[in-house]
Amino acid sequence: MKLLAYSISIIVVLGCFVDVNAQSTGRLKKVVIDAGHGGKDPGARGRYTKEKDIVLAVALKLGNYIEKYLPEVEVVYTRKKDEFIPLMKRAEIANKSKAELFISIHANYISNPRVRGTETFALGLHRTQDNLEVAKKENSVILLEDDYSTTFQGFDPNSSESYIIFELYQNMYLDQSLEMASLIENQFKQRVGRNSRGVKQAGFLVLRETAMPGVLVELGFLSNSNEEKYMSSNEGQSLLASGLFRAFRAYKKNFDEKNKFDMPKEQMKTAKNNTQITYRIQVASSKRKIKEGASIYRKLDDVYEYKDGELYKYATGECKSFSEISKMMPQLRKKFKDCFVIAFENDKRIPLSDARAKSGD
Numbered sequence: 001m002k003l004l005a006y007s008i009s010i011i012v013v014l015g016c017f018v019d020v021n022a023q024s025t026g027r028l029k030k031v032v033i034d035a036g037h038g039g040k041d042p043g044a045r046g047r048y049t050k051e052k053d054i055v056l057a058v059a060l061k062l063g064n065y066i067e068k069y070l071p072e073v074e075v076v077y078t079r080k081k082d083e084f085i086p087l088m089k090r091a092e093i094a095n096k097s098k099a100e101l102f103i104s105i106h107a108n109y110i111s112n113p114r115v116r117g118t119e120t121f122a123l124g125l126h127r128t129q130d131n132l133e134v135a136k137k138e139n140s141v142i143l144l145e146d147d148y149s150t151t152f153q154g155f156d157p158n159s160s161e162s163y164i165i166f167e168l169y170q171n172m173y174l175d176q177s178l179e180m181a182s183l184i185e186n187q188f189k190q191r192v193g194r195n196s197r198g199v200k201q202a203g204f205l206v207l208r209e210t211a212m213p214g215v216l217v218e219l220g221f222l223s224n225s226n227e228e229k230y231m232s233s234n235e236g237q238s239l240l241a242s243g244l245f246r247a248f249r250a251y252k253k254n255f256d257e258k259n260k261f262d263m264p265k266e267q268m269k270t271a272k273n274n275t276q277i278t279y280r281i282q283v284a285s286s287k288r289k290i291k292e293g294a295s296i297y298r299k300l301d302d303v304y305e306y307k308d309g310e311l312y313k314y315a316t317g318e319c320k321s322f323s324e325i326s327k328m329m330p331q332l333r334k335k336f337k338d339c340f341v342i343a344f345e346n347d348k349r350i351p352l353s354d355a356r357a358k359s360g361d
């Protein structure tokens, strides 16, 4: 009975693969942000917080950063408020959106209160018993769904046996998922100052059913009092979201670079003629390197540093057109009254007028 159910699931996933080949667009233009749990499913519980609330706050902040600093990217949320969304529905939202990346946000819990740290799972095979335990816990939400036995075709989240199915997937997105996962953990460790437990692989149902590279981020342990305090604070949530944002931006940069030759011929021609023009807004320059943690890093979620002769220069934003970047100016002027738009061609600073002539706006 179970074996039959498994072969049905494989067909579902193969069906998704076909879909995906049709969606190669050359650039990363859409991302799905999935705040875990919600509504009647609180997720893990700390002493005074619930996972569902923390992950929603971080998901919304991350989405805001992307919409603000990378306006060419459309953000699709599986939920924007406190409501219960079944796992299959989350996968369906993702697949329908034809996004290029799926980011699921969670918080962890374990009986030992001393255990702490972030971890990011890439879609793929589970490797150790530990990972299997996390996968079981996150998947067990399907038991809250009224008709789970039919919806999940006999998938029992509490049985290790059910996870054998994942070994059959040689996932085509595993490399990309792993890349995004390690960008996230690097950000958490190096820039946000979290204790990183590293990149892991596990078979999460919501990721398995999603026809795109995907990661599941555990922001920290609600069972650890310091981490609960951090994750429930506005500052902690902002820092975690900006770490996720920087990882996303780096992933997008690599993605766009790698995929520019997969563009249809017509698009390719335009891309060649225009090269890569990027607009940013310069906010500061200094003879000395400005340390992270200094005021400009506190005022901006997104700081781009480049060297121009002897000077270190600092900018924010990243747009392909002058009109897009100009929209950011009024807000930024409130914090940096002398800020101005600058332009780069393939990462080299060029005069604004040349850039505008090339990008045609």
Ligand SMILES: [Zn+2]
Binding pocket: 036, 037, 043, 044, 051, 105, 106, 107, 138
């Ligand atoms: Zn969770």
